[in-house]
Amino acid sequence: MEKPGSILLTILRDGQRSLWDILSRWPYSIRELRETLERLHAEGWIERSGDRWVEIRLTERGREASRALVGVEDEGGACPACEGKGIRLPEAWWRRFRELTEERPLPVAEYDQGFMRPEDAVARVAFMHRMGDVADREIVLIGDDDLVSVALAVTGLPRRIVVIDVDERLGAFIERANREQGFAIEFRPLDIRRPLPPDLTQRFDVFVTDPVETVPGFELFLSRAAASLRGRYAAGYFGLTTLEASLSKWHRLQQLVLRMNFVITDVLRDFSLYPERENRWERFYASYAMMSLFHIEGHLPDRDWYRSSFFRIEAVAPPQPTILGECALSETELYFDEETLATPRAGVS
Amino acid sequence: MEKPGSILLTILRDGQRSLWDILSRWPYSIRELRETLERLHAEGWIERSGDRWVEIRLTERGREASRALVGVEDEGGACPACEGKGIRLPEAWWRRFRELTEERPLPVAEYDQGFMRPEDAVARVAFMHRMGDVADREIVLIGDDDLVSVALAVTGLPRRIVVIDVDERLGAFIERANREQGFAIEFRPLDIRRPLPPDLTQRFDVFVTDPVETVPGFELFLSRAAASLRGRYAAGYFGLTTLEASLSKWHRLQQLVLRMNFVITDVLRDFSLYPERENRWERFYASYAMMSLFHIEGHLPDRDWYRSSFFRIEAVAPPQPTILGECALSETELYFDEETLATPRAGVS
Structure with missing residues (x-):
């Protein structure tokens, strides 16, 4: 699977998420998120709340695929002291x-x-x-x-x-x-x-x-x-x-x-x-x-x-x-x- | 003074430093350090140990100029937890x-x-x-x-x-x-x-x-x-x-x-x-x-x-x-x- 797709599966691995939550972790553009969501939806990896992209979750097929993504920590690994900025805040x-x-x-x-x-x-x-x-x-x-x-x-x-x-x-x-x-x-x-x-x-x-x-x-x-x-x-x-x-x-x-x-x-x-x-x-x-x-x-x-x-x-x-x-x-x-x-x-x- | 020169004066503000110590903080190339040292030496801001660039310190003129650089912290302000990397080291x-x-x-x-x-x-x-x-x-x-x-x-x-x-x-x-x-x-x-x-x-x-x-x-x-x-x-x-x-x-x-x-x-x-x-x-x-x-x-x-x-x-x-x-x-x-x-x-x- 292309990288945007696999990132999305990783984000959804631990359960349903709101679009805003996904966006807060998404490293590409909003437009590419829309394209990736549509593609993964068409291919049967994810599902949504009706017609709207308000809440998104994996399908059974998506859950199986995401289980293979072992070991990826969810929260990134940014330094907790500086939130990843590398700076001491005066x-x-x-x-x-x-x-x-x-x-x-x-x-x-x-x-x-x-x-x-x-x-x-x-x-x-x-x-x-x-x-x-x-x-x-x-x-x-x-x-x-x-x-x-x-x-x-x-x-x-x-x-x-x-x-x-x-x-x-x-x-x-x-x-x-x-x-x-x-x-x-x-x-x-x-x-x-x-x-x-x-x-x-x-x-x-x-x-x-x-x-x-x-x-x-x-x-x-x-x-x-x-x-x-x-x-x-x-x-x-x-x-x-x-x-x-x-x-x-x-x-x-x-x-x-x-x-x-x-x-x-x-x-x-x-x-x-x-x-x-x-x-x-x-x-x-x-x-x-x-x-x-x-x-x-x-x-x-x-x-x-x-x-x-x-x-x-x-x-x-x-x-x-x-x-x-x-x-x-x-x-x-x-x-x-x-x-x-x-x-x-x-x-x- | 051009930026490389003022950076060098800032590095030397607290006293004599070895070339290696200066290099460890210098944000430009080794060649530009050589040029900056030569220029500041010719202009009377710094002095060195004889002919060699082993130890470098400010002249009286350089000390006066560097005193105007008030408030610049020496050690940068990198996050001490991650040394500025922004990463939590597993x-x-x-x-x-x-x-x-x-x-x-x-x-x-x-x-x-x-x-x-x-x-x-x-x-x-x-x-x-x-x-x-x-x-x-x-x-x-x-x-x-x-x-x-x-x-x-x-x-x-x-x-x-x-x-x-x-x-x-x-x-x-x-x-x-x-x-x-x-x-x-x-x-x-x-x-x-x-x-x-x-x-x-x-x-x-x-x-x-x-x-x-x-x-x-x-x-x-x-x-x-x-x-x-x-x-x-x-x-x-x-x-x-x-x-x-x-x-x-x-x-x-x-x-x-x-x-x-x-x-x-x-x-x-x-x-x-x-x-x-x-x-x-x-x-x-x-x-x-x-x-x-x-x-x-x-x-x-x-x-x-x-x-x-x-x-x-x-x-x-x-x-x-x-x-x-x-x-x-x-x-x-x-x-x-x-x-x-x-x-x-x-x-x-």
């Missing part, structure tokens, strides 16, 4: 960050927002610090609904922190944090379909971004990020899911990364988890393409499942953005392709 | 592997051998298992001086394990392990400058290799590895240092990876440490180009310093080796370039 940074971001703005669908767990944002900063990319560095955040800017400011280490974001609510939140905490985070409202202004071009040692996961969207984010950097040795960090970006898409995105003169120095799997409850984005689900694809309208997640891997890249020569001027892409072209099945349609709020 | 596998490999063959210079710590070989297997690439898989090791084949066999999980190596001593060791432990590891003596025989071509789900770190050498190893795999979803694992492969070289190697239809799914920094004492390769050092480059002939390491990062790649389409037939490269072309400064010249034994 408690003081985490506590302060959590406190400061308690009243953060909730995500808005039209910007495809959604924030990771506070500990994951702080772990990003801790990892960046370990790589020498925090202390004394000038750092730009291209999009910042995770408020990594605040997590960076909490450390007191960067020389400069600039946030570029289209969402003015973030600007207001950051302004208040600056006032109340004595931070000096600069906020610059900008739709990144416009080029960076000259005073933000070739000015930074480090960028952090969570790009849109379509190929044209990623290319645009990475181009703006590349344009922001000083040159060789500058580093970039971004998150990328396997859920809405298949490994075939990763392949194209990595070609873009290399073409822009970056090398991939670190890829940390499933570094960030996006908590359902805190994001309160139940209202978004109705507009996700995946809901009708799996026939699960109205069945909201029973657990956190959306996660992303964390990339570090470094410039081996002056970064070469492939998009330089205005970008004429429509919102639809920017945000949607056939794999972005958990991205909200604008107008949901 | 104790039983480790104990058994250590026991079995106690009398392993010592490295031979002409094959550019050297083995990682036993816990790091087992951590490789644990990570591979977490990725679904051990249980029930057919796995080929291209070169196996780390004896990852034995670590795999200890788990009892793979369906098939094949070792391809030019060193018949490894074959004898594996044969004995098979006999005494009931393993079924297959050993196939082969110089990988020859193509894989048909019965090893397109036969495997997973490869593991530690390629030579020249560009032509890497291309050859990766081509043979690619030829061994079944097709899409097959996975590959390899180690790569930053010490003998600069990030500029990584950039070229990653282009090769993508060109052969692989995507990079994981990069785990400094996953493997190569222990000086157990490898007993003191005799190799005299032939390392780095010894004369740093004028440190006769000064052997006071600590383990050589380490490699661990890559996982996955085929997004049938792998396309760029080298198919016989490879006419000489040993020198295969093993040496201007960055391979800690690779022994053949004839040292």
Whole structure:
């Protein structure tokens, strides 16, 4: 059996699971899960609750096959101390960050927002610090609904922190944090379909971004990020899911990364988890393409499942953005392709 | 100051350090360390013991500059439980592997051998298992001086394990392990400058290799590895240092990876440490180009310093080796370039 199929049998080995539970362990795209479920169903390995992919279990044939998969531990084998991140989470940074971001703005669908767990944002900063990319560095955040800017400011280490974001609510939140905490985070409202202004071009040692996961969207984010950097040795960090970006898409995105003169120095799997409850984005689900694809309208997640891997890249020569001027892409072209099945349609709020 | 320089000042902030100690923390190539040392020396930031780069310390000017680098913790911030690997090390596998490999063959210079710590070989297997690439898989090791084949066999999980190596001593060791432990590891003596025989071509789900770190050498190893795999979803694992492969070289190697239809799914920094004492390769050092480059002939390491990062790649389409037939490269072309400064010249034994 092909690998996706055997992974699915392994996940189901210990009994029935919800689609969300399967998704939380699934290493490929949502679209490939749909294809694998359909194929295994047609071949008689699994069954579901009626027409819907709400709950999935093995058939007798599937149970027999899965019994041959002896010895595979279910829970993976990630280090329990760091949840597989390899990082010691600095408690003081985490506590302060959590406190400061308690009243953060909730995500808005039209910007495809959604924030990771506070500990994951702080772990990003801790990892960046370990790589020498925090202390004394000038750092730009291209999009910042995770408020990594605040997590960076909490450390007191960067020389400069600039946030570029289209969402003015973030600007207001950051302004208040600056006032109340004595931070000096600069906020610059900008739709990144416009080029960076000259005073933000070739000015930074480090960028952090969570790009849109379509190929044209990623290319645009990475181009703006590349344009922001000083040159060789500058580093970039971004998150990328396997859920809405298949490994075939990763392949194209990595070609873009290399073409822009970056090398991939670190890829940390499933570094960030996006908590359902805190994001309160139940209202978004109705507009996700995946809901009708799996026939699960109205069945909201029973657990956190959306996660992303964390990339570090470094410039081996002056970064070469492939998009330089205005970008004429429509919102639809920017945000949607056939794999972005958990991205909200604008107008949901 | 450019990043390599500021990293060096940070490393030296707490006092004099040996070259080996600096190398154990240095994230760039040995050659770039030499260049950075020379530059910082010429500019008056650091001083050394006479003509030799044996011990290095900051000058008064360097100390002042480094005092501005407040707050940077020295020891990185790796998770202490897993040393930054993110993996729970299965104790039983480790104990058994250590026991079995106690009398392993010592490295031979002409094959550019050297083995990682036993816990790091087992951590490789644990990570591979977490990725679904051990249980029930057919796995080929291209070169196996780390004896990852034995670590795999200890788990009892793979369906098939094949070792391809030019060193018949490894074959004898594996044969004995098979006999005494009931393993079924297959050993196939082969110089990988020859193509894989048909019965090893397109036969495997997973490869593991530690390629030579020249560009032509890497291309050859990766081509043979690619030829061994079944097709899409097959996975590959390899180690790569930053010490003998600069990030500029990584950039070229990653282009090769993508060109052969692989995507990079994981990069785990400094996953493997190569222990000086157990490898007993003191005799190799005299032939390392780095010894004369740093004028440190006769000064052997006071600590383990050589380490490699661990890559996982996955085929997004049938792998396309760029080298198919016989490879006419000489040993020198295969093993040496201007960055391979800690690779022994053949004839040292």
